[in-house]
Amino acid sequence: MTDLGQALGLYLHWPYCARICPYCDFNVYRPKGDDEALLAAILDDMADWRERTGPRALASLHFGGGTPSLMKPDWIARVIEAADRLWGLSTGAEIGLEANPNDQARFAGIAQAGVGRLSLGVQSFDDAVLAGLGRDHDGSGARQAIDMALSSFDRVSVDMIYAHAGQTLSDWRTELGEALATGAGHISAYQLTIEPGTAFGKRTERGETLAVDGDSAADLYELTGEMCEAAGFPAYEVSNHARSDADRSTHNRIYWEGGDWIGVGPGAHGRLGRSTADGGRIATTAARRPSDYIAGVATRGSGVPDAGREQLSPHDDMIERAFLGLRITDGLDLDHLAAATGCQPEAAGIDRMIDEGFLARDGVRIRLTPAGRLLADRVTREILP
Ligand code: SF4
Numbered sequence: 001m002t003d004l005g006q007a008l009g010l011y012l013h014w015p016y017c018a019r020i021c022p023y024c025d026f027n028v029y030r031p032k033g034d035d036e037a038l039l040a041a042i043l044d045d046m047a048d049w050r051e052r053t054g055p056r057a058l059a060s061l062h063f064g065g066g067t068p069s070l071m072k073p074d075w076i077a078r079v080i081e082a083a084d085r086l087w088g089l090s091t092g093a094e095i096g097l098e099a100n101p102n103d104q105a106r107f108a109g110i111a112q113a114g115v116g117r118l119s120l121g122v123q124s125f126d127d128a129v130l131a132g133l134g135r136d137h138d139g140s141g142a143r144q145a146i147d148m149a150l151s152s153f154d155r156v157s158v159d160m161i162y163a164h165a166g167q168t169l170s171d172w173r174t175e176l177g178e179a180l181a182t183g184a185g186h187i188s189a190y191q192l193t194i195e196p197g198t199a200f201g202k203r204t205e206r207g208e209t210l211a212v213d214g215d216s217a218a219d220l221y222e223l224t225g226e227m228c229e230a231a232g233f234p235a236y237e238v239s240n241h242a243r244s245d246a247d248r249s250t251h252n253r254i255y256w257e258g259g260d261w262i263g264v265g266p267g268a269h270g271r272l273g274r275s276t277a278d279g280g281r282i283a284t285t286a287a288r289r290p291s292d293y294i295a296g297v298a299t300r301g302s303g304v305p306d307a308g309r310e311q312l313s314p315h316d317d318m319i320e321r322a323f324l325g326l327r328i329t330d331g332l333d334l335d336h337l338a339a340a341t342g343c344q345p346e347a348a349g350i351d352r353m354i355d356e357g358f359l360a361r362d363g364v365r366i367r368l369t370p371a372g373r374l375l376a377d378r379v380t381r382e383i384l385p
Contacts, residue, residue: 005336007059009254010083012042013265014068015290018102022134022199023161023192023210027267027288028066038266038290039075041297043082045264045286048301050086053262053272057090058083062097062251063115069099073109080114094250096155101137101145107152117155117249119188120145125178126171129164133192134199146182155247157186162224163217164192165209172220173227180231185247187233188240189224191217218374225370238327238368238376256324258340264303266293281317283310315385318343323380331360331367349383359383 016031017024061083063076080095089095096117097110107118124130125139137145149156158179162172179187192211194204204210212220225235233241237256242248254261263270263286270284286303287293293303312320318341325332338344350366353359358372358379372379 002059004059004250004253004257004259005340007250007254007257007259008053008056008087009060009062009251009259009261010046010058010087011251011261011263011265011268011270012061012063012068012079013263013268013286014038014063014065014071015266016070017065017067018070018100019134019136020199022203023195025195025198026066029290031070034072035290036075037294039071039078041294041303042264043078044297044301045303046079046082046086046262048297049262049264053087053260055087057088058093059090059259060094060096060250060254061089062094064098067100067103068097069103069106069110073106073113076110076115077113094155096249096251099145099149101142104141104145104148107145107148111152116153117157118149118153119157119159119186119249120149120184122146122158122179123161125175129167129171129175132164133161146184150183155186156184157188157249158182158184159188159190161190161192162220163212165211167212167216167220169219169223172223176224176227180227180233185243186241186249187228189228190239191221221374222370225373234329235373236329238373253328256328258321258325258336266290266303268303270304281312283312284308285310314341314343317341318345319384322384323377326366326368326380327376329367331362331365333365335364343385345383346385353379353382 015027015029017028020028061080083089094117095115096119097115098119098121100121122142123133123135125142127138130138146158160176160179194200194211200210228235228241233243235241236248260272261270263284266286267288268286271281273281284304285308287296287305296305297303318337321337321341322332322345350359354361358369358375359366360369368376368379
């Protein structure tokens with residue numbers, strides 16, 4: 001499998017959603033019609049980015065959001081054409097898009113535009129669960145959308161949410177079993193988290209219980225791993241499971257493996273400069289509001305305001321790479337980490353986590369054990385200086 005630690009990806013954030021889900025803390029807005037001004041700004045921003053990155057071919061182009069399946073297929077085609085003209089798409093580059101099941105009538109057009117991988121926000125097949133999550137599709141719409149996606153795209157991911165209040169192991173076994181049997185080659189199973197500031201966050205503050213407790217969530221997580229493994233979808237990351245190496249998400253692997261990515265569109269994040277050790281890794285955040293983003297591109301030529309450009313210290317770069325790199329089952333290459341950042345995690349912390357059964361060492365790599373994966377962030381914090 002290719003090492004994506006040296007790769008370049010392009011992430012496009014389309015910030016509109018037909019309905020804002022009550023658990024979502026992404027940078028999202030209700031659309032006020034087709035926003036062609038935003039498309040034009042994104043295309044201009046891409047041209048500006050090309051001057052900074054120089055001629056490096058893209059290993060992935062990912063349309064995220066928000067709901068990029070709300071974009072017109074010919075707009076998607078224009079972005080793909082621009083990316084290919086500006087940087088070039090490397091052989092086998094992944095062109096992926098996140099889709100709402102309700103947009104299934106557009107899937108054939110989106111595929112024709114050049115998208116090869118669809119990540120479908122199914123979340124559940126149960127109408128009552130979908131209503132509780134505030135989703136605007138139902139189980140039968142999800143099933144039809146999966147069929148449409150499988151007939152339109154080479155690669156499909158079915159994205160699910162679990163650990164909502166009241167969900168039993170038996171409920172999840174049924175839902176996940178259906179997802180695994182669809183014929184899709186990739187399953188993302190995300191645990192529902194209650195984020196402050198969201199509608200679910202406010203309802204939780206008022207005393208409602210909307211997610212299962214920690215022990216139940218751990219049981220559901222373990223069941224997820226067991227069922228995916230048994231069905232031939234081993235985990236390659238804490239929440240992601242693929243039938244084969246080719247089914248893994250290149251876009252996400254670039255994040256986890258320490259590659260570079262450009263972020264265009266409102267609120268998009270980017271990382272550029274492969275190594276802080278030899279030149280400086282920069283974190284970028286584009287203006288969040290679509291109007292500010294468009295105005296920024298018009299006046300500065302860039303969607304990233306000065307305040308959205310941060311030089312990462314080698315130490316901060318190492319911490320970020322450790323958090324991301326330990327999420328993947330292949331683990332974190334300590335030699336690569338030291339070469340990229342000039343910094344190391346704490347040897348004593350690593351030994352302690354190995355002794356406690358949360359980490360395993362394999363040559364220069366460390367990786368989370370199944371027990372460690374349940375506590376990924378805590379284990380990572382234990383090994384950081
Ligand atoms: S569709 Fe996705 S991005 Fe949009 S509000 Fe719902 S969870 Fe957030």
